[in-house]
Amino acid sequence: MPRMLKHQTVIHWFRRDLRLTDNTALHSASAASSFVVPVYVVSPWAGRHRWTGPVRQEFLCGALASLERNIAAAGGTLIFRRGQAADELIKLVKETGAGAVFTNRDPDPHGRALEEQLAKTLAAVGVEFHACKDSVLHDRAELLTGSGTPFRVFTPYNKVWQARPKAQPLPAVKSIRTPAGIASLPCPDLKTWGLSPSGAALPEAGEHAARQRLKRALNLILPRYGEQRNAPFGQTTSRLSVDLRHGTLGIREIYHFAAGLLAESKDATVRKSVQTWLNEIAWREFYMQILWHWPNVLEHEFDPKFRGLPWEYDEAKLQRWKDGLTGFPIVDAGMRELRATGFMHNRLRMITAMFLTKDLHLDWRLGEEYFMQTLVDGEVASNNGGWQWSAGTGADAAPYFRIQNPWSQTKSYDPEGQYIRRWVPELKDAPQSALLAPPEGLFRVSKDYPLPIVNHHEERDRTLAMFARHKERQMG
Ligand SMILES: Cc1cc2nc3c(=O)[nH]c(=O)nc-3n(C[C@H](O)[C@H](O)[C@H](O)COP(=O)(O)OP(=O)(O)OC[C@H]3O[C@@H](n4cnc5c(N)ncnc54)[C@H](O)[C@@H]3O)c2cc1C
Incomplete structure (x- = not known):
């Protein structure tokens, strides 16, 4: 007997789920209807955006083009619309007579607000x-603490996160039937937002x-992640x-791939490495739940006692940091890797972020914004978490002192200077000693x-004094 389907046509609204395999909402949409209208609503801004830039938009365009081809291979058509998502979706519902809209939740406050509006x-x-x-x-x-409150500290959160059963991956959606004749814009490219390639x-x-x-x-x-992950040269993560x-x-x-490796391996080093990596996956979700419970971290320090610190705003210093021209080889190497590839190793994200806040005393929000505009993996929750960690103001952050x-970070993580020489060609022939201490x-x-x-030593003392004065002011 043919399957009774609840709807004739449904819409799947693609957002940050640009794939056919293991896609929860797409899988449900396909199961609920004979016809699925897959749509991507291109954001209407143009020019400059506080939270993104050419690097991530270029990757997004590539991912959308690939998705469009994959959907075509499955028999469907990816529809592109441009405008405010809620308006465009309502229009599409009317045009297609769709009985339901499926989407995967966005963890950011902006996406969450959109979902609430659309639901109504x-x-x-x-x-x-x-x-x-x-x-x-x-x-x-x-995941909540024993007393039902959100976690503020990673270790107990991670314990619960690791212990909870995990959903299995879903199979790929192999066949998509999209009703004919639905108007669509072309797949976007950088010009759509008035951007030039980075x-x-x-x-x-x-x-x-x-x-x-x-x-x-x-x-x-993964098998060697535990030993290698802090070394920025080459691919170690x-x-x-x-x-x-x-x-x-x-x-x-x-x-489940990683958990499978953990379960199968008899090698203690491999097992430890994979476990360490799974802890990092939990950090991502830790920061997402921080953002869910405390969305104001995007404006303020997570820890209220660090609000109102006298951070500085110095365009010239900020620009030298962005350009990788601070004269601190390890910092400059990180900033130049970011500009050249849209990626920066985690150790370098910590070093450059701490340098901006603790050596240059600039507001962490300036660095947070620049990273969002330049990182190909720019993720609001992790980026905010990482910046507030480095500034010493966040949930489970590095103590400010x-x-x-x-x-010393160079001595520990790039002792032979391979990473520095890779990204700062002016230092290609510099003696190693020159990379490990100021001239x-x-x-x-x-x-x-x-x-x-x-x-560095003078600025470190200034930072400690700034935090001490702030504490005194608060107590007095
Ligand atoms: C200042 C600062 C800004 C950051 N901004 C971002 C960002 O915009 N987007 C982003 O994805 N990560 C960010 N991170 C976290 C981390 O640097 C990156 O996730 C990591 O470098 C990505 O490389 P990978 O995929 O090879 O990571 P791996 O080491 O292979 O880790 C696997 C995955 O675990 C997650 N992860 C690892 N470390 C962290 C962490 N410290 N916090 C949260 N999740 C983590 C990521 O999803 C990562 O892909 C930031 C960290 C700092 C200190």
């Missing part, structure tokens, strides 16, 4: 709205390329953040490379 508007016209959990294994208030060498976009990255990560990176951000891979698929010394007096390491913008 669709309910008013009798259309179902299904917003599914997809981009995380555990979200919102799913010139950064980005990873290949799309589900196929993402799965290749996953295989490489599992076979070559999975580089899957870009796929988690755009949803070119499903988190369930990623998790633990200030990393860029020179004496006005001696330049290379004629083309600037002297350090500040003296």
Whole structure:
């Protein structure tokens, strides 16, 4: 007997889930109806955006083009519309007579507000709205402390996160039937937002390329992740953040591959490495639940006692930091890797963020915004979490008095200077000793490379004094 389907036509609204495999809402949409209208609503802004830039938009365009081809291969048509998502979706519902709209939930406050608005508007016209959990294994208030409050500290959160059963990955949607004759814009490109290419060498976009990255990560990176992950030279980490951000891979698929490796391996080093990596996956969800419970972290310090610190705003210093011209080789290498590739190793994200806040005393929000505009994996929750961690103001952050010394960080993580020399060509022939300590007096390491913008020890003392004064003011 043929399957009785609830709806003749439904809409699947793609957002940060640009794939056919292990896609919760798409899977449900296909099961609910004979006809699925897959749609992507292109955001209407043009020019400058506080939270994104050419790098991530370029990757997004590549991922959408790949998705369009994959949907066509499955028999369907990806529809592109441009405007405010709620308006465009309502129009599409009317045009197609769809009985339901399916989407995967967005963890950011902006996406959450949109979902709430859409749910009301669709309910008013009798259309179902299904917003599914997809981009995380555990979200919102799913994991709480014993007393029912949200977690503020990672270790107990991680304990509960690791112990909870995890959903299995869903199979790929193999066949999509889209009603004919629905108007669509072309797949967007950078010109859509009035942007020019950044010139950064980005990873290949799309589900196929993402799965290749996953295989490489599992076979070559995860088994040695524990020993290598802090070394920034070469590929020592999975580089899957870009796929988690755009949803070119499903988190369930990623998790179960890694959990499978953990279960099968008899090698203690491999097991420890994979477990360490799974802890990082939990950090991502820790920050997402922080953002869910405390959306005001996007404006304020998570910890109220650090609100109102006298951060500085110095355009010239900020620009030298962005350009990788601070005269601190490790900091400059990180900033230049970011500009050249849209990616920066985690150790470097910590070093450059701590340098901006603790050595230059600039407001962490300036760095947060720049990272969002330039990172191909720019993720609001993790980026905010990382910046507030580095500024010493966040949930489970580095205590403000633990200030990393860029020179000692170089000794620990790039002792031979391979990473620095890779990204700062002016220092290619500099002696190793020159990368590990500030130059004496006005001696330049290379004629083309600037002297350090500040003296780390002096700025460290200034930062400690700034925090101490702030504490005193609060107490008095
Ligand atoms: C200042 C600062 C800003 C950051 N901004 C972002 C951002 O915009 N987007 C982003 O995805 N990550 C961000 N991170 C976290 C981390 O640096 C990246 O997730 C990581 O470098 C991505 O590389 P990978 O995929 O090879 O990671 P791996 O080391 O292979 O880790 C696997 C996955 O775990 C997650 N993860 C790892 N470390 C962290 C962490 N510290 N916090 C949250 N999740 C983590 C990521 O999803 C990552 O893909 C930031 C960290 C700092 C200190």
